[in-house]
Amino acid sequence: MTPRRAADDRRPLGDRLAAYVLIAPAAVVLVVFRLWPLLLGVDFSFTGDGDQDGTPVGFGNYSELLHDPYFRIALRNVGWLVVLLPVAVAIPGLLATFIFLKVPGHRLYRSVYFFPAVLSPVIVGSIFNLLLSYDGPLNKLLAAVGMAPVDWLGDSKTALFTVVGVHIWATFGMALVVFLAGFATLDPSLLDAARSDGASLVQLIRHVIVPGLSRTIQFVFVTTMIGLLTSMFGLLYVMTSGGPGGSTTLPEYYVWIQQGQMNRPALASAASTVLFLIMLVVGLGQIAILRRSGRED
Amino acid sequence: MKQRALWSVAVVAALALTGCGSAAGGDKTSNSGGKLVVWDWKSGDKTAANYIAKAKADFARKHPGVTVEFVNQPFDQYYTLLGTAIQSGKGPDVMMFNGGGQIRDRVNALVPLDAYVAQDRQRLAGWDAFSKDGKIYGAPVTLQGHPIYYNKSLYKQAGLDPEHPATTWDGFVKDCGTITKATKATCFALGNKEGIGIQFWLSGMGSGILSPQEYDDWIAGKRDWTSPDVKKIFDLWKQANDAGLNNKGANSTAMFTDIFSVFDAGKAADIIGLMSDIGHWKDFGDFLKPENVGVMTAPVVTAGAQPSLPYDGGIGYAVANWTKDPAVAADLVRSLTSTDALSAFYVDAGAIASDTTISTASAGPAVGTIVSELKAGKPALHVALSSKTLDLMGKLSQQILDGSVGVDDALRQLAASDKA
Numbered sequence: 001m002t003p004r005r006a007a008d009d010r011r012p013l014g015d016r017l018a019a020y021v022l023i024a025p026a027a028v029v030l031v032v033f034r035l036w037p038l039l040l041g042v043d044f045s046f047t048g049d050g051d052q053d054g055t056p057v058g059f060g061n062y063s064e065l066l067h068d069p070y071f072r073i074a075l076r077n078v079g080w081l082v083v084l085l086p087v088a089v090a091i092p093g094l095l096a097t098f099i100f101l102k103v104p105g106h107r108l109y110r111s112v113y114f115f116p117a118v119l120s121p122v123i124v125g126s127i128f129n130l131l132l133s134y135d136g137p138l139n140k141l142l143a144a145v146g147m148a149p150v151d152w153l154g155d156s157k158t159a160l161f162t163v164v165g166v167h168i169w170a171t172f173g174m175a176l177v178v179f180l181a182g183f184a185t186l187d188p189s190l191l192d193a194a195r196s197d198g199a200s201l202v203q204l205i206r207h208v209i210v211p212g213l214s215r216t217i218q219f220v221f222v223t224t225m226i227g228l229l230t231s232m233f234g235l236l237y238v239m240t241s242g243g244p245g246g247s248t249t250l251p252e253y254y255v256w257i258q259q260g261q262m263n264r265p266a267l268a269s270a271a272s273t274v275l276f277l278i279m280l281v282v283g284l285g286q287i288a289i290l291r292r293s294g295r296e297d
Numbered sequence: 298m299k300q301r302a303l304w305s306v307a308v309v310a311a312l313a314l315t316g317c318g319s320a321a322g323g324d325k326t327s328n329s330g331g332k333l334v335v336w337d338w339k340s341g342d343k344t345a346a347n348y349i350a351k352a353k354a355d356f357a358r359k360h361p362g363v364t365v366e367f368v369n370q371p372f373d374q375y376y377t378l379l380g381t382a383i384q385s386g387k388g389p390d391v392m393m394f395n396g397g398g399q400i401r402d403r404v405n406a407l408v409p410l411d412a413y414v415a416q417d418r419q420r421l422a423g424w425d426a427f428s429k430d431g432k433i434y435g436a437p438v439t440l441q442g443h444p445i446y447y448n449k450s451l452y453k454q455a456g457l458d459p460e461h462p463a464t465t466w467d468g469f470v471k472d473c474g475t476i477t478k479a480t481k482a483t484c485f486a487l488g489n490k491e492g493i494g495i496q497f498w499l500s501g502m503g504s505g506i507l508s509p510q511e512y513d514d515w516i517a518g519k520r521d522w523t524s525p526d527v528k529k530i531f532d533l534w535k536q537a538n539d540a541g542l543n544n545k546g547a548n549s550t551a552m553f554t555d556i557f558s559v560f561d562a563g564k565a566a567d568i569i570g571l572m573s574d575i576g577h578w579k580d581f582g583d584f585l586k587p588e589n590v591g592v593m594t595a596p597v598v599t600a601g602a603q604p605s606l607p608y609d610g611g612i613g614y615a616v617a618n619w620t621k622d623p624a625v626a627a628d629l630v631r632s633l634t635s636t637d638a639l640s641a642f643y644v645d646a647g648a649i650a651s652d653t654t655i656s657t658a659s660a661g662p663a664v665g666t667i668v669s670e671l672k673a674g675k676p677a678l679h680v681a682l683s684s685k686t687l688d689l690m691g692k693l694s695q696q697i698l699d700g701s702v703g704v705d706d707a708l709r710q711l712a713a714s715d716k717a
Contacts, residue, residue, distance in 0.1 A: 151545075151549055153549040154547070157701070244492075263403060
């Protein structure tokens with residue numbers, strides 16, 4: 001027994017208990033309202049639906065998910081979101097750069113760019129439903145320049161990209177603000193030095209701004225990924241209902257449909273568990289990235 | 298020090314107790330004999346106020362001591378909320394259902410009503426949609442079906458006889474061409490954003506394509522997805538769209554309720570609509586004037602088909618099996634389907650009520666046609682399918698329209714889902 005433990009033992013019992021008592025409320029809340037329901041959900045996913053309610057079915061629900069082409073589409077769409085992530089980060093990054101470099105009217109743009117971030121997804125979705133409808137303004141514009149109209153939300157080849165585009169439009173204001181905060185920490189003398197050495201705008205971004213902002217960029221990557229995976233529901237609900245042909249279904253939307261419309265709560269639990277595992281992997285990956293960038297300091 | 302520790306214990310204990318209390322102290326009132334709780338998505342409508350008041354009054358005469366509380370739920374969340382209630386075995390005593398898959402999927406949570414509603418069997422129509430395996434689980438309030446409505450003034454403008462629309466598919470398509478040429482209106486108003494357009498198409502056009510034998514077999518559960526006539530229904534779905542008979546962007550136009558306004562505005566000559574709730578003769582009549590709304594039977598595509606009006610029980614009320622006294626709850630369901638209450642619903646909301654004794658003589662010509670076709674009508678084809686197959690059919694129908702799935706592939710998937 002180490003001397004420290006011995007010292008602990010000499011303290012009165014009440015004192016030693018106090019520490020546990022004090023963390024108990026937080027721990028109880030976590031266990032009762034987070035961990036326990038999570039375990040119940042995972043447990044529930046191994047039971048059947050309908051006539052088989054409550055009876056164990058092993059991995060039956062999971063194999064059904066695996067064989068459901070529309071769940072596979074939902075997973076593939078998650079893959080698309082990861083592919084589109086750099087675009088979602090590059091847009092606010094680039095615009096923030098322009099504002100930082102004080103393009104004409106940058107004060108106005110700073111507030112205009114942030115404006116969509118305060119709108120609810122339902123309102124944004126409704127606005128774009130009108131703009132993107134087949135006989136809507138965007139297609140009229142295309143027709144005016146002699147291009148064929150596109151059924152933005154009604155064609156399974158374009159719908160996901162349309163909705164992600166609207167999501168980026170609606171949320172990039174937040175990332176822009178984070179970027180601008182990052183720029184505030186950038187050393188202006190480095191920029192001046194590069195400029196007086198005759199660096200072009202592209203060289204300036206490539207060799208001065210991006211390295212100086214690496215931690216900000218990583219942070220925006222993490223928050224944008226979380227936003228794409230967890231807050232698209234409102235837009236999907238209003239704009240496409242997961243269609244056409246399931247092409248804009250994401251796992252959380254799939255869960256909602258199975259639970260609410262199809263009366264398959266156990267199958268929905270299985271899908272939730274899969275979504276949880278995906279989020280766990282993404283989350284752990286992001287923590288690793290953040291840790292590494294923290295160490296660079 | 299000891300005192301502080303004791304205090305913390307006391308605080309935590311108090312928190313835990315109140316926490317438990319609020320979690321466990323859920324909706325106990327709904328099970329008490331003195332009160333019945335009803336869930337639906339209609340009682341909040343202004344047009345249903347009179348109906349609910351009459352039903353309540355009727356029930357109060359029979360059970361003066363029992364109070365009734367209606368909880369109006371939002372329809373798009375209704376089955377999600379109900380699912381949670383069923384999962385926990387606690388919730389409303391009486392609840393509203395759509396006929397068909399929605400109630401059949403949930404009969405485990407319901408009381409068979411056969412013994413209670415025996416006297417109403419003759420008076421009301423539409424029981425099949427609320428039955429499963431020979432037992433009745435709900436009483437129909439409205440009838441829901443899919444008449445093909447047409448805009449008589451567009452027919453007139455195009456120089457066609459508005460009282461005698463074409464009865465064959467070829468004639469129908471020809472008329473459409475004439476109308477589009479003269480008025481720029483498209484043939485069909487089609488909204489398939491939710492994947493519901495195909496359900497209306499299947500049921501609205503089906504009786505003009507399937508032979509009477511095939512039709513009855515389909516309803517009886519003997520569905521042959523490989524038959525040429527079934528394939529024809531889906532081929533025509535594709536062809537009609539490719540030939541430009543539908544409005545543009547059908548996959549991105551919502552059935553509820555964007556597409557109805559396309560028909561209301563005279564931008565389309567025909568629409569497969571509903572009989573009750575919305576998208577029906579009363580809604581269309583408000584915009585186009587009642588005398589301009591016509592109802593036609595399905596145009597005949599295959600020789601030998603006998604077009605009929607597809608309809609079933611629309612919405613109805615059922616009794617939960619956790620209710621304390623099923624007989625009292627069943628009496629409330631009977632009050633909700635009494636002639637007096639249902640005629641109020643018909644007059645105010647324009648619903649085709651399930652009660653066959655209500656006179657509809659005073660309404661426009663469209664409702665007259667619908668009611669006259671009820672006798673020869675048959676259950677709608679899509680109502681016979683499970684909600685899982687309907688969901689799949691909705692997705693596939695969108696993929697057929699945008700060309701990412703072929704008709705044969707879609708039929709193969711539907712056959713597999715229907716068998717499961």
